Amino acid sequence: MxxxxxxxxxxxxxxxxxxxxxxxxxxxxxxxxxxxxxxxxxxxxxxxxxxxxxxxxxxxxxxxxxxxxxxxxxxxxxxxxxxxxxxxxxxxxxxxxxxxxxxxxxxxxxxxxxxxxxxxxxxxxxxxxxDDFKSGELAAEAMIAGLKAGGRQTAKVAAITGSLAEGIAPRRLEGFKARLAKEPWITLAQVEDAQWIPPVTEQIAGQMFTKYAADGGLDAIYGMNDAMANAIIQAADSAGIDLGTAPGQLLVIGGGCQESGIRNMQAGKQYATLSGPLxxxxxxxxxxxxxxxxxxxxxxxxxxxxxxxxxxxxxxxxxxxxxxx
CATH class of the missing domain: 3.40.50.2300 (Response regulator)
Incomplete structure (x- = not known):
């Protein structure tokens, strides 16, 4: 019954x-x-x-x-x-x-x-x-954790973003900046708009590496999705820049939880991504x-x-x- x-x-x-x-x-x-x-x-x-x-x-x-x-x-x-x-x-x-x-x-x-x-x-x-503001905040949290894991007491970082005209990217950047502002030991040295395009991202990253080379280089870069983070990693490999958390290495943060991000994290080339959107x-x-x-x-x-x-x-x-x- x-x-x-x-x-x-x-x-x-x-x-x-x-x-x-x-x-x-x-x-x-x-x-x-x-x-x-x-x-x-x-x-x-x-x-x-x-x-x-x-x-x-x-x-x-x-x-x-x-x-x-x-x-x-x-x-x-x-x-x-x-x-x-x-x-x-x-x-x-x-x-x-x-x-x-x-x-x-x-x-x-x-x-x-x-x-x-x-x-x-x-x-x-x-x-x-x-929640794109939260996404930006969490990307900053991941960057902070990675920099601290490497024992860095000061850091110079950058962000390469999606289209900043309106929409997703400005909200993510707002959250990213808001969280970094609470860490005075971190300087956000440069923000560049790559309009979500990986080849443009790779080009911008290469220009950043050249610009900051004489000043000790960048400590970390945030790419707003994993495809952009992958482009940053490709530019770093081409420039002979080591990737990781240790001082002197470049820390890369992505987002969007994509296949390239998973692959790069498994290879130790990307420190973190975010769990969504799925x-x-x-x-x-x-x-x-x-x-x-x-x-x-x-x-x-x-x-x-x-x-x-x-x-x-x-x-x-x-x-x-x-x-x-």
């Missing part, structure tokens, strides 16, 4: 979930993102698409090579197609805000993914995004929240993605698989 009750309860729970998402079946979504050549965007898109299709929704994706003007045009085109929802990775708050206002006027709900829209209250029904969590969760929306459920205006923590040698094994996308 107890077994039958358990089985019946499990079947009932499964039926409730299926019914809860029944209203999502047949809904048409237009997904607007950056380029799928970017490993994070590609992995997120794949995970999102699989979960959305499992709920009976169809997804049409339009991509832009990190071109805000092109994405703004794509957003207008999507509004003209009148999908049931637009799912948007905003590349520029300023560029997409007029389109978001037109989508709202047209009665088309918008769900934001990967990044937020500055001053975009009321323009979307929900957001699935990273497409294997964020993509399905975003699709689930959208299905909940169509089912009439209240969803949060902002859903913070994967809980963030520093990933270093001590907990690397627990993240190696999920971060290797």
């Amino acid at each position: 107890i077994v039958r009750t358990i089985i019946y309860t499990a079947m009932l729970a499964s039926s409730v979930v299926a019914l809860a998402h029944a209203e999502a079946a047949g809904k048409k979504l237009t997904l607007l993102t950056g380029p799928t050549e970017d490993r994070l965007i590609s992995a997120f898109s794949h995970e999102f698409d699989n979960k959305a299709k499992a709920a009976g929704m169809t997804v049409t994706q339009l991509t832009s090579p990190f071109d805000p003007a092109l994405q703004a045009q794509q957003l207008d085109d999507a509004i003209g197609q009148k999908p049931d929802m637009i799912v948007l990775q905003p590349l520029s708050s300023g560029a997409v805000t007029p389109g978001l206002q037109r989508a709202k006027a047209a009665g088309i709900p918008v769900f934001l993914v990967i990044s937020q829209v500055d001053k975009g209250d009321g323009l979307s029904v929900g957001t699935m995004a990273l 497409p294997s969590y964020d993509g399905p969760k975003a699709a689930e929240l959208i299905a909940d929306y169509f089912s009439g459920k209240d969803i949060p205006k902002l859903s913070v993605t994967t809980p963030l923590e520093v990933v270093s040698r001590g907990n690397l094994d627990s993240y190696a698989k999920s971060c290797s996308f």
